[in-house]
Amino acid sequence: MGQTPIGRIPVQNVRPAVDGGARPTKSVVNELFAITATVFREGHDKVNATVVLTDPDGVEHHIRMHLLNPGLDHWGTTVFADREGIWSYRVEGWSDPYATWHHDATIKVEAGVDVELMLEEGARVIERARDEVERSPEDGQLLTEAAAELRDTGRPVGERLAAGTNLHDLLTHAPLRDLVSPSREHSWWVERQLALHGAWYEIFPRSEGATQDPETGLWTSGTFATAAERLPAIADMGFDVVYLTPIHPIGRTNRKGRNNTLDAQEHDPGSPYAIGAQEGGHDALHPDLGDFDDFDAFVARAQELGLEVAMDLALQAAPDHPWATEHPEFFTTRADGTIAYAENPPKKYQDIYPVNFDNAPPAAYAEVRRIMQVWIDHGVKIFRVDNPHTKPVEFWQWLIADVAVDHPDVIWLAEAFTKPAMMHTLAKVGFQQSYTYYAWRNQAAELTEYVTELAGPAAAYMRPSFWPTTHDILTPYMQYGGPTAFQVRAALAATLVPTYGIYAGYEHCENVARPGAEEHIDNEKYEFKNRRWDLDTEHGGRDEAHGRPNLAPFLKRLNEIRREHPALHWMRNITFHSAEDENILVFSKRGGGAHDGSDSDEIIVVANLDPHADRATTVHLNMPSIGLGWHERFVAHELLTDQQWHWGDANFVQLGPSALPVHIISVRKF
Structure with missing residues (x-):
């Protein structure tokens, strides 16, 4: 049975290596991450390692690696890419003749053993380093002089030896390398920073600007023009992406009514996820919203305000979709001749036909690629994919790669609330971001374990997006935690990971659930909403008539903090600390300044996860993880309130509904 050659200098366990190197490692521009490997050799000669x-x-x-654990031959270094594109990396192990001579000569010459022999061998190694490695004339002259001094028998032995051993810095920068043995090449995809770091805001365009006749109760849909009027407020809160639920024509056959009922009334708008009607399918716009000129104007306005537009890609069809007649082979036909609608027993989606990609793969693949191009050509570069785990993984691998050929800046977010194997594999084949289980992780121990997992080896390919709620998810924690729950969950989502999002209405702490379900009552998927954003301005940030909270200022400050502190832009730089109360979560993020670490940014977050009560406790910090000695003190600048305290390794905190449930602290050294 054949084996892969091990190389003259064995190089093993190169990390990160996604699926053993079969899949690419991912990062964004300027994102720091560690490359490690096990590098060793036989005997006592010195070995070294380089990342290429x-x-x-x-x-x-070429980047020099450092020996992290001599007993385990564990080497590592930190790297980053300065631009987007397809990179690769490998680790090269090599014999280090200069380091071998340096070690042996120091011992032998000082002991008076083989003195002249060792000095001559040093001169020859240095001459090889001069002749075999490209270097400046000035450095070459230094090596020539050092070799001559090693051979100068008229000088003291100690000076002659020092002439050779004092070249460490020069020969570390441009070393003489023997027996160079490379690992395999690891593909490395470097993407734009929004693929890792960004704040999303979700809207149903038809609700933005929708109006209801007070006499008849009938609604008039919002349009792209009225939705554009909401964009300045979204931008002012500091969001980077405005995400639109589907904007296509909606089928009428089996249309769902309010709260997902089967008896839709004449004027019920239906679910935008039931895509397709006589007006068109995935390449068309709902006529109530406007035409493509209106859509282009919406995208342009968003760009003027520093926002990118993300669109929902829901690969399913209403019974009225043109595909149902033009491409019946895209669907599953049951024994009675009918097309199978979507089911997730006991749930039934009578208004939706799922696409069967195994029936006619070439035609189905080509059709999806065609509709993708329509929206890319209209300025959309971000797609939130609905239920990607119900389509073949190999289809996504092909589609994402094919789009990337001409549009490498397109970002794909997987809305995959599913088993870990599928979530991780979707990320490995190309999805830049993924929804996660964050909504259901509410305890300190749960969050610590989960985020530690996400920030570990998985961070080489999977980027989590934390959403406290969505239009489909309203957990019991959010239903019963009141405004405090909305504050703490937004703050944690915004600081635990680089990308997070909220669903419109979060500002008003919409927390009433449909009975028997973890979703909003009067779900916006099935009806219009008018959240009366105008009241937030008229009443100074609060609808006094209805006692409605407004978290917009809080969200704005969160996003300001995220932009001002680069430590919050990264995923792999998190450290968890401890608190004496199990309801208190404490973590820090460090880095994001200069690549040499000289301008590091340190953020500490302390959160009370109990939304119902104030809690007082002592938090204990791992001081070296924030760049300080165990007994040092620092200025803790609380960024939400602008307060300052002197902190050390043990600090008293009190957090809860009576004030704020969370501290976000910038570390400033004395």
Whole structure:
């Protein structure tokens, strides 16, 4: 049975390696991450290791690795890419003749053993380093002089030895390498920073600007023009992405009524996820919203305000979709001749036909690729994919790769609330971001375990997006926790991971659930909403007549903090600390300044996860993880309130509904 050659200098366990190197590692521009490997050799000669980065132009960049654990031959270094594109990296193990001579000569010469022999061998190694490695004339002259001094028998032995051993810095920067043994190449995809770090705001465009006749109760749909009027407020809160639920024509056959009932009334708008009607399918716009000129104007207005538009890609069809007649092979036909509608027993979705990609793969793949291009051509570069786990993984791998050929800046978010194997594999084949189980992780121990997992090896390919609620999810924690729950969950989502999002209405703490379900009552999927954003302005941030809270200022401050503190832009830099009360979560993020770490940013977050009561406790910080000694003190600048305290490794905190449930603290050293 054949084996992969191990190499003259064994290089093993290169990390990160996604699926053993079969899948690409991912990062964004300037994102720091560690590359490690096990590198060793036989005998006592010195070994060394180098990471070789190959940029999109094929230029190689050599970065010296450091021995992290001599007993385990564990080497590592931190790398980053300065631009987008397809990179690769490998680890090269090599014999280090200069380090071997340096070690042996120091011992032998000082002991008076083989003195002249060791000095001559040093001169020859240094001459090889001069002749075999490209370097400046000035450095070459230094090596020539060092070799001559090693051979100068008229000088003291100690000076001659020092002439050779004092070259460590020069020969570390441009070393002489023997028996170079490379690992396999690992593909490395480097993407724009929004693929990792961003704040999303979800809207149903038809609700933005929708009006209801007070006499008849009938609604007039919002339009792209009225939805655009909401964009300045979204931008002012500091969001980066405005995400639109489906904007296509909605089928009438089996249309769902309010709260997902089967008896839709004449004027019920239906679910926008039941895509397709006589007006068109996935490449068409709902006529109530406007035409493509109106859509283009919406996208342009968003761009003026610094927002990107994300669209929902829901690959399913209403019974009225053109595909149902033009491409019946896209669907599953049952024994009675009918097309099968979507089911997730006991749930039934009579208004939706799921696409069967196994019936006619070439035609189905080509049709989806065609509709993707329609929206890319209209300025959309972000797609939130609805239920990608119900379609073949190989289809997503093909589609994402094919789009990336001409549009590498397109970002894909997987709305995959499913088993871990599927979530992780979707990320491995190309999805830049993924929804997660965050909504259901409410205890400190749960969050610590989950985020530690996400920030570990999985961070090489999967980027989590934390959403406290969505239009389909309203957990008991949010139903019964009041405004405090909405504050703490938004703050944690915004600081635990680089990308988070909220669903419109979050500002008003919409927390009434449909009986028997973890979703909103009067779900916006099936009806219009008018949240009366105008009241937030008229009443100074609060609808006094109805006692309605307004968290918009709180969300704005969260997003300001995120933008001002680069430590919150990254995923792999999190450390969890401890508190004496199990309801208190404490973590820190460090880094994001200069790549040499000289301008590091340190953020500490302390959150009370009990939304019903104030809690007082002592938190204990791992001081070295924030760049301080165990007994040092620092200025803790609380960024939500602008307060300052002097903190150390043990600190008293009191958090809860009576004030704020969370501290976000910037560390400032004395």
